Amino acid sequence: MAPIAQLRGVALAYGEGAGRTRILENCDLSIERGEFVALLGPSGVGKSTLLRVLMGLAPPSAGEALVDIPDRPGRRRMALVFQDAKLLPWRRVAGNVAFGLEGLGLARREIEARVAAALDLVGLSPQARRYPHQLSGGQRQRVGLARALAVEPDLLLMDEPFGALDAITRADLQDELLRLREATHKSILFVTHDIDEAIYLADRVIVLAGAPARVQGTFETPTAPRKRADPRSWGLAEEIRAALECVSEIVDFEI
Incomplete structure (x- = not known):
């Protein structure tokens, strides 16, 4: 292969x-x-x-x-996690994770399910409604990782x-x-x-x-x-x- x-x-x-x-x-x-x-x-x-x-x-x-x-509907082939999480300060944690899913043609229910699953994977479900400034540095990086995982890339x-x-x-x-x-x-x-x-x-x-x-x-x-x-x-x-x-x-x- x-x-x-x-x-x-x-x-x-x-x-x-x-x-x-x-x-x-x-x-x-x-x-x-x-x-x-x-x-x-x-x-x-x-x-x-x-x-x-x-x-x-x-x-x-x-x-x-x-x-x-291969290109697959509703997914991105690759996703990038930065040194600076590059979160949007006006969006809550869940909204930041959802950002990478926008433009993929997904229904709102699918986006919400993907966001919830990614936050659960990185242990941030309780912080879903917080804003970036309410998080520690480590938590912000977890949000960045969740955002990357939510698009279900083959290569991270x-x-x-x-x-x-x-x-x-x-x-x-x-x-x-x-x-x-x-x-x-x-x-x-x-x-x-x-x-x-x-x-x-x-x-x-x-x-x-x-x-x-x-x-x-x-x-x-x-x-x-x-x-x-x-x-x-x-x-x-x-x-x-x-x-x-x-x-x-x-x-x-x-x-």
Whole structure:
């Protein structure tokens, strides 16, 4: 069976001539169906840009982005969860979750059922009538996740969704995400710059680094279930750090 999504030799550059800036260069990656993949790299390297290429929002300068997901009525093929939940402050929680369903041609009763199911899945049913300003940071991120799940995507894209949260809330939501993955069997591409987070959550870690950014390696994580500070992960974490440091030294030398 073909991967649910893949990039083949993708490059992306902006501008022309002397002002041309290369962001991505010869990037290859794939996501198998039901797989949780972490895309790891330093801040500003181009991870979010790569997501935009995969979603068709940024046409590559070279190569191709392939998504093997059929169009189905009442659903979206992919959904994106942002670092900032990007909630509409004038809408209640339920209204924010319903926002992604608008334009899909669904009856009101179906929208209400989808919203209720998504809020129940992320444990926010009691907060359905609250406004975003009445929620904690972690709860706002749960609303963003519920909004993405409500459209029933085959591929869930997550762009550093826990990066702005405190350590305790972040750990709680990491565990919540693993529970949701187990319940929904979604294919997930999770962007992060945190090595420990990538290893704890994902089946595979893809390292993006360099200038322009390239895929520097793919690392298989220990078999689930994994634990925090799992001794099985220590060696892997060092391998990933070494790969990132090696690229950093090369880039510094070239500059």
